[in-house]
Amino acid sequence: MTTPAPLPPLQAPRKLKLATVSLAGCFGCHMSFLDIDERLFELIEHIEFDRSPLTDIKQVGVCDIGLIEGGLCNAENVLVLREFRAHCKTLVAVGACAITGGLPAQRNHMDIGAILTDVYCTRQGLSASCRIPDDPELPLPLNQVHPIHEVVHVDYFLPGCPPSANAFWTFLNDLMAGRTPHLGHGLMHYD
Amino acid sequence: MRAAPGSPATFSLDGQDVEFQAGETLIEAATRAGRYIPHLCWHPDFHPHGSCRLCTVKVNGRAGAACTMQAAAGQEVQSDTAELNAQRKTLLQMLFVEGNHFCPSCEKSGNCLLQATAYQMGMEGPHFEQFYPNRPVDASHPDLLLDFNRCILCELCVRASRDVDGKSVFAIGGHGIHTHLLVNSDSGRLGDADMALGDRAASICPVGVILPKRRGFAIPIGQRRFDQAPVSQQTQGDGDSP
Ligand code: SF4
Ligand code: SF4
Ligand code: FES
Numbered sequence: 517m518t519t520p521a522p523l524p525p526l527q528a529p530r531k532l533k534l535a536t537v538s539l540a541g542c543f544g545c546h547m548s549f550l551d552i553d554e555r556l557f558e559l560i561e562h563i564e565f566d567r568s569p570l571t572d573i574k575q576v577g578v579c580d581i582g583l584i585e586g587g588l589c590n591a592e593n594v595l596v597l598r599e600f601r602a603h604c605k606t607l608v609a610v611g612a613c614a615i616t617g618g619l620p621a622q623r624n625h626m627d628i629g630a631i632l633t634d635v636y637c638t639r640q641g642l643s644a645s646c647r648i649p650d651d652p653e654l655p656l657p658l659n660q661v662h663p664i665h666e667v668v669h670v671d672y673f674l675p676g677c678p679p680s681a682n683a684f685w686t687f688l689n690d691l692m693a694g695r696t697p698h699l700g701h702g703l704m705h706y707d
Numbered sequence: 708m709r710a711a712p713g714s715p716a717t718f719s720l721d722g723q724d725v726e727f728q729a730g731e732t733l734i735e736a737a738t739r740a741g742r743y744i745p746h747l748c749w750h751p752d753f754h755p756h757g758s759c760r761l762c763t764v765k766v767n768g769r770a771g772a773a774c775t776m777q778a779a780a781g782q783e784v785q786s787d788t789a790e791l792n793a794q795r796k797t798l799l800q801m802l803f804v805e806g807n808h809f810c811p812s813c814e815k816s817g818n819c820l821l822q823a824t825a826y827q828m829g830m831e832g833p834h835f836e837q838f839y840p841n842r843p844v845d846a847s848h849p850d851l852l853l854d855f856n857r858c859i860l861c862e863l864c865v866r867a868s869r870d871v872d873g874k875s876v877f878a879i880g881g882h883g884i885h886t887h888l889l890v891n892s893d894s895g896r897l898g899d900a901d902m903a904l905g906d907r908a909a910s911i912c913p914v915g916v917i918l919p920k921r922r923g924f925a926i927p928i929g930q931r932r933f934d935q936a937p938v939s940q941q942t943q944g945d946g947d948s949p
Binding site for chain 1: 807809
């Protein structure tokens with residue numbers, strides 16, 4: 517019996533939807549993601565960007581993967597994180613800040629009121645009328661910086677400050693292939 | 708069980724024979740044979756301490772610390788198993804959230820045994836809630852700096868200062884989660900203790916607590932100890948801080 521040739525697919529597989537965001541981040545994780553360079557063209561064959569600092573989409577839609585850079589330092593960060601969790605099948609904490617709070621969490625042993633007073637009121641070179649910004653438009657800072665897994669469930673952690681481009685590439689390829697991502701020696705780092 | 712006269716005594720580690728000498732612990736014999744058993748508080752030059760529990764192995768089916776258990780002929784020792792490595796990852800996650808391990812700004816990064824062991828055990832994230840302790844830095848000494856928020860209470864500095872330097876500059880005090888490293892001086896500050904940069908205790912810390920001043924970030928990234936090879940391939944013994 518001869519095996520019939522496999523039928524060609526009627527349509528190409530659906531592209532995965534990827535959303536990204538920076539909360540209390542420095543955008544360094546996004547820059548490191550872009551450091552995959554021309555491999556971005558290969559990636560774009562398989563994924564489609566949803567809300568991201570790289571697109572103009574204002575609200576996150578239903579997505580396969582959400583990459584979160586940065587920890588939580590203010591009320592808006594918490595809202596955005598919850599929206600991402602509600603819309604992304606797989607949520608990834610990317611970088612030291614999202615994973616541990618990162619260097620911004622070094623403010624955690626200081627009083628937030630004292631920090632704001634120092635920066636906006638008593639610092640040298642400010643005009644006499646300077647005061648702590650209090651417009652309701654502005655999100656209130658949290659008392660302490662927190663990693664995102666303390667507020668929502670996180671499916672995977674991609675460590676590094678930032679994770680290297682190769683770490684992003686390996687991680688995303690594993691994820692797209694349905695494998696549990698595995699970073700070996702050299703790709704796994706916290707610094 | 709006694710080994711036949713003339714033939715060296717052995718135990719089996721993950722199915723492979725390891726020779727040992729009378730009185731050696733499991734981790735001593737394994738390390739001499741170039742085999743890696745994860746550890747933080749054990750150092751080949753010092754008496755075992757038994758606080759980190761990373762070296763926990765199964766000996767004839769029962770859990771025990773490889774740094775305190777003496778080798779005996781015929782022991783069946785399991786170390787590199789999925790179960791034990793998962794437990795080790797949990798222990799590491801506990802140590803990481805208990806302190807402020809912000810590796811991106813730590814001068815020890817790349818040369819840190821805690822970090823390298825976490826890489827080895829595949830620790831991607833901390834899993835537990837952060838404690839964010841607030842233990843002020845002691846910068847009172849002219850040549851050395853103490854960041855207590857990274858201390859894993861391995862007591863290596865205590866042992867080195869007491870047993871090698873003959874000074875007993877350090878001690879561990881307190882109870883439970885409040886257990887912490889102390890400096891033995893009237894003021895409790897390192898600047899008032901009899902401590903010198905050349906002391907063994909100044910370079911023994913496996914993490915980033917006891918640091919020399921004005922010498923941070925001296926080794927280029929890529930050339931730091933654990934950039935070059937994972938900790939499991941560096942079983943010659945734990946070097947002191949570079
Ligand atoms: S002591 Fe080690 S684990 Fe802790 S912050 Fe420094 S490099 Fe990281
Ligand atoms: S200061 Fe370093 S050597 Fe001393 S107990 Fe803490 S971690 Fe161990
Ligand atoms: S190395 Fe054995 S308990 Fe720490």
